[in-house]
Amino acid sequence: xxxxxxxxxxxxxxxxxxxxxxxxxxxxxxxxxxxxxxxxxxxxxxxxxxxxxxxxxxxxxxxxxxxxxxxxxxxxxxxxxxxxxxxxxxxxxxxxxxxxxxxxxxxxxxxxxxxxxxxxxxxxxxxxxxxxxxxxxxxxxxxxxxxxxxxxxxxxxx
Numbered sequence: 001x002x003x004x005x006x007x008x009x010x011x012x013x014x015x016x017x018x019x020x021x022x023x024x025x026x027x028x029x030x031x032x033x034x035x036x037x038x039x040x041x042x043x044x045x046x047x048x049x050x051x052x053x054x055x056x057x058x059x060x061x062x063x064x065x066x067x068x069x070x071x072x073x074x075x076x077x078x079x080x081x082x083x084x085x086x087x088x089x090x091x092x093x094x095x096x097x098x099x100x101x102x103x104x105x106x107x108x109x110x111x112x113x114x115x116x117x118x119x120x121x122x123x124x125x126x127x128x129x130x131x132x133x134x135x136x137x138x139x140x141x142x143x144x145x146x147x148x149x150x151x152x153x154x155x156x157x158x
Contacts, residue, residue: 001106002054003044003045003048003103004045004049004062004066006068006099006102007041007045007066007099007102007103008065008069009099010032010041010095010096010099010100010103011041011066011069011070011073012063012069012070012072012073012076012097013073013092013093013095013099014030014033014034014070014096014100015069015070015071015072015073015074015075015076015077016071016074016076016077016080016092016096017030017071017073017092017093017096017131018030018031018034018073018074018076018077019073019074019075019076019077019078019080019081020068020077020078020081020084020089020092021077021081022081027077029140029141029143031032031138032140033137034070036133036136036137037100038070041103042063044108045062045063045066046063049062049063067109077084077092109130112126113126
């Protein structure tokens with residue numbers, strides 16, 4: 001259940017980062033980042049929980065709590081945004097991004113690319129999908145630009 005713990009931390013902190021977003025292009029970039037991975041995150045967590053053979057009620061309670069954490073984080077971030085320094089916001093962003101990268105690389109990608117049942121064509125398709133995803137997020141980052149950095153505005157890359 002380490003994945004669940006990491007996803008709860010990630011979900012709460014990504015919500016906080018979105019809640020403190022000051023500029024509209026910044027909020028759009030964070031929203032795109034959240035929407036682009038939230039469905040995969042939820043699907044992966046559901047598959048992991050099914051493999052763990054959790055009781056139905058426990059499964060439902062865990063999934064509901066996971067789905068409520070990002071909105072809760074947005075609320076917390078919105079309420080606390082006037083009281084947070086840029087370094088605190090950066091720390092929240094670092095935790096949100098770091099937990100997502102940790103889960104993605106150690107739990108999900110590692111399992112996907114280390115199974116020996118794949119044909120080479122399937123593995124290349126997975127590499128291509130991974131590169132397209134990274135490329136898409138790079139385009140989103142370039143599209144949103146770096147305006148405001150010189151003026152002290154918060155920047156986040158959840």
